[in-house]
Amino acid sequence: MADVLVVVDHVEGSVRKPTLELLTVARRLGAPVAVALGAGAGGTAGVLGSHGASRVLVSEAPEFADVLVVPRVDAVQRAVELVGPVAVLFVSSGENKEVAARLALRLGSGVITDAVDVEAGEGGPVAVQSAFAASYTTRSRVTRGISVITVKPNSAPVEAVEGAGAVEELAVDFAGSARGARVVSRSARESTGRPELTEAAIVVSGGRGLGSGENFALIEALADALGGAVGASRAAVDAGWYPHAHQVGQTGKSVSPQLYIASGISGAIQHRAGMQTSKTIVAINKDAEAPIFDLVDYGVVGDLHTVVPQLTEEINKRKG
Numbered sequence: 001m002a003d004v005l006v007v008v009d010h011v012e013g014s015v016r017k018p019t020l021e022l023l024t025v026a027r028r029l030g031a032p033v034a035v036a037l038g039a040g041a042g043g044t045a046g047v048l049g050s051h052g053a054s055r056v057l058v059s060e061a062p063e064f065a066d067v068l069v070v071p072r073v074d075a076v077q078r079a080v081e082l083v084g085p086v087a088v089l090f091v092s093s094g095e096n097k098e099v100a101a102r103l104a105l106r107l108g109s110g111v112i113t114d115a116v117d118v119e120a121g122e123g124g125p126v127a128v129q130s131a132f133a134a135s136y137t138t139r140s141r142v143t144r145g146i147s148v149i150t151v152k153p154n155s156a157p158v159e160a161v162e163g164a165g166a167v168e169e170l171a172v173d174f175a176g177s178a179r180g181a182r183v184v185s186r187s188a189r190e191s192t193g194r195p196e197l198t199e200a201a202i203v204v205s206g207g208r209g210l211g212s213g214e215n216f217a218l219i220e221a222l223a224d225a226l227g228g229a230v231g232a233s234r235a236a237v238d239a240g241w242y243p244h245a246h247q248v249g250q251t252g253k254s255v256s257p258q259l260y261i262a263s264g265i266s267g268a269i270q271h272r273a274g275m276q277t278s279k280t281i282v283a284i285n286k287d288a289e290a291p292i293f294d295l296v297d298y299g300v301v302g303d304l305h306t307v308v309p310q311l312t313e314e315i316n317k318r319k320g
């Protein structure tokens with residue numbers, strides 16, 4: 001069976017959920033071989049093995065933390081040379097897309113970014129993408145070289161499957177250019193205790209209809225009841241009600257959760273661009289003619305100040 005490289009996202013050995021989803025995708029194409037880089041990479045092998053990885057190539061070289069991007073390209077390229085895979089899969093993120101693009105250039109391959117699914121195909125893996133604010137679904141494949149594909153979080157289920165998970169040290173020769181841009185300082189973002197917006201299975205977003213920044217407490221309470229992340233429309237962000245890091249849409253983040261709840265958001269095309277691939281969409285809006293209702297699975301016409309607290313209360317009651 002052909003090997004498929006899966007580049008692991010982890011935080012000091014703790015594997016992030018989208019990587020486990022990627023292993024599910026990889027198993028459709030062949031035998032997953034994981035590449036884990038950076039501090040704590042060796043600690044990822046157990047969980048990767050129990051989600052189907054046959055091998056785990058590990059490098060904990062300090063370059064991954066100290067230098068931007070290029071050391072990761074060097075390492076994944078080395079892994080490609082070692083394994084000879086049919087495809088290299090990354091979780092879609094800003095940094096991973098840069099690594100993927102640089103890797104594809106070095107390999108003389110094509111790259112496909114932001115796939116929402118990947119299927120096995122006759123001539124190689126077929127990536128499904130959602131284009132023009134999800135107005136079109138496209139299927140494409142890399143026609144030259146090894147398929148390099150980045151896949152959005154929440155594109156596949158996490159499946160526990162026993163793999164050998166055999167750990168191998170990956171020896172990397174770092175290119176001279178790897179040292180071109182150094183990280184000089186880091187500051188940890190204050191944790192909200194909520195999941196990362198782009199990875200969350202549930203996202204609850206608020207818009208201008210909230211009326212004030214303080215009213216985002218309603219959205220946060222609903223998100224917490226559901227174990228979800230908080231999103232915001234640009235109107236809410238521009239008003240200074242919520243930080244830009246939470247903006248969903250064309251000029252914000254792209255999310256694709258199992259459940260997206262939009263409250264007091266009209267559904268402008270630029271907002272839809274960032275959330276339209278969500279599996280189930282619910283909107284709460286007092287205007288029955290709001291465009292958001294054109295794309296919802298469930299819509300509630302009502303005042304969010306009444307509906308959202310009731311919903312939160314009911315969910316908490318059922319959980320208790």
Ligand code: FAD
Binds near residue numbers: 263303305
């Ligand atoms: P509005 O359009 O003002 O809608 C508010 C909604 O709340 C209305 O439908 C109203 O009926 C409802 N409402 C009011 N009060 C209540 C209540 N009490 N209860 C229930 N419902 C209520 N927007 C983004 O979101 N993300 C982007 O990334 C983004 N990028 C953009 C990029 C460009 C280049 C441009 C030009 C625009 C971009 N926009 C983006 C802005 C976008 O066009 C809209 O202006 C914005 O999405 C509107 O935000 P909103 O839905 O919160 O506000």
